[in-house]
Amino acid sequence: MATELITIDGVEYPLDSGTPSAWQTAEQGEVVRWSRDFGFGGGMGAYDSRRFDDYLFVNGLDTTTSPYLRMPPKRISLSANGLGVNGQLPAYIFRVQSDYNWIFVLSGRYVHKFREDGSAPRESIKDFGAGAVCGRPALFKGTWYVPLGGAVFAKTLDTISNAISPADPNSAATDSWASAGSGYYALHYAVVNHSGTTKLAVAGGPDFTTALPAGNEVGYSADGTAPPSGAEANDSSLVISDLLGGNEVTVMDASAVFRMDADGYVVPIVGYVGRHPDINAFPGSNAFQNGPYTYWPHVSGLWRIVGNSALPIGPDADTNWVNRTLDGFKPLQQGDSPFIMWSSVVAYGQWLYATYGRSLVMGQINEDGTVRWHGVVYQADTYEIRCHITDGPVLWITGENEVLRYDLDTDGSMRAIGGNRGEASSSYQFWGGRVTGSPSIAYKVKQWRTIGVELEGDVDATVPVQLAAHMDDAITSTNVGDPITSSGATERSWTAGTADTARSTIPTLKIATTAGHTTGDWRCARMWAEGVTANTYAARINLRRGAPGIGDWEGKLKKLRDLRGGAAVAIIPPGKNSSFTGYVRRVQEEMQEDGGYVVIVFLERWDWDGA
Known part of the structure; x- marks a missing residue:
């Protein structure tokens, strides 16, 4: 029986083929969703989102007209x-x-x-x-x-x-x-x-x-x-x-x-x-x-x-x-x-x-x-x-x-x-509260995928809406996609693999009205964000001394150690021809009596909807 191989960052490693669990899913990924679908009337103060309608705080926005987020009356x-x-x-x-x-x-x-x-x-x-x-x-x-x-x-x-x-x-x-x-x-x-x-x-x-x-x-x-x-x-x-x-x-x-x-x-x-x-x-x-x-x-x-x-x-x-x-x-x-x-x-x-x-x-x-x-x-x-x-x-x-x-x-x-709301050349902001997912995954790193809003009323280029997020409690938000200047439901996506991972995020909406804003009743009816935890795979790699095709087992072990906790790498699973992007999160070494190691490598993969 041919030895199954897994390729990690361009290096082939033989699996411990005598073990049924040489390649398995160690933990299934979970989807993390946050949404405000029924208004924002729960009030501010929720640093961690607890209810379906609460939020952290707002700057200049009126949350009292269910189900909308609005600018205040013109002063x-x-x-x-x-x-x-x-x-x-x-x-x-x-x-x-x-x-x-x-x-x-x-x-x-x-x-x-x-x-x-x-x-x-x-x-x-x-x-x-x-x-x-x-x-x-x-x-x-x-x-x-x-x-x-x-x-x-x-x-x-x-x-x-x-x-x-x-x-x-x-x-x-x-x-x-x-x-x-x-x-x-x-x-x-x-x-x-x-x-x-x-x-x-x-x-x-x-x-x-x-x-x-x-x-x-x-x-x-x-x-x-x-x-x-x-x-x-x-x-x-x-x-x-x-x-x-x-x-x-x-x-x-x-x-x-x-x-x-x-x-x-x-x-x-x-x-x-x-x-x-x-x-x-x-x-x-x-x-x-x-x-x-x-x-x-x-x-x-x-x-x-x-x-x-x-x-x-x-x-x-x-x-x-x-x-x-x-x-x-x-x-x-x-x-x-x-x-x-x-x-x-x-x-x-x-x-x-x-x-x-x-x-x-x-x-x-x-x-x-x-x-x-x-x-x-x-x-x-x-x-x-x-x-x-x-x-x-x-x-x-x-x-x-x-x-x-x-x-x-x-x-x-x-x-x-009525519609005479908002000031020209002014900033308005909404912070939705920290999103971590359920308590069992709050500590885990997530890949944040999308953030979206549904806008109504007087939505135009004088009231551009920028969606953003504070990743892992950062004091400055990261913009997600381009500003939104039209009504309807619009979603923006993080760029995969680029500042898209964090244990928590605070969904944020920012408006900077232009000098041309005069009047109108801009309204946000819904807001949502979504992320996922990683699928975790366990690969049991055979680095015993003298194992077939092992080659430089010490060099390969050092390579795995160096990849642990590092940047994303290309991974080709056993029996597959195409790779996915993943991370080496943990390397568990078991020393063998006859020399060398059996190494269990835990690999995280977020792009589980793709190849």
């Missing part, structure tokens, strides 16, 4: 030179209806005034003078009250000028502001109802008419004048950083949250959660109430408060959250402040928006007030931002020298806003 950008929003100051917005609808942006010592529809530049700037720090305003009995801190009397907005777009906003016909009451100091306002009487809650103290070195009291006024007295909310180590109303007031400072009733009785809700050693009075401001829930942004996290209980509910509170940088994007991104922190939060219906540093994230509120996070809607280049919401509803972002406006759907989401 309006309003220049606001001199607007300073940073980690040191809160920022607030209120809306006033007159001949036009006006938006007043409060930050530091200034009030910036804009037309609500965003159709004109800033109308005017009001400077309240050195020492003024705008706090949370309140609409009380038809009048807007604006607190200005412990060194400048609080103001009321009495008359609104309807001048439109003057050449010099600083010299425009000005609005009329007056001292609140007969003149008193306030840090923040809120409206409360005590036993059927609506009152204005005022943060400040101790007597509200003396300039404040610090303010830790809350008093109540029935007519907007100075409160007759106040009750301490904390031990005066920290000033009050925010105030929310209702049947009672919720008081925030830079390290804790308290409930205070009409009699001044205080119940701590969030105890001491720690402070940055250089933190000031303002972290903890820009909180928000939505139904029974209060949301508090802080350096320690984004907190949901209900009754006397509190829970951190930001994506970073999930122990599975990984705030990685991929393709230069980090979802929760620090701004220009030294404090990495949640800085503002708003909600409308069951939709919540919050800012962390320079990132605006969006989520859907669950029944218990926690949030299913859907991703980063917007991220500023360098500066920190704050978010606000007004009637409409309209979502506002205030940043350094800029105010942005997003129209929202009537339920507070971005879902039903």
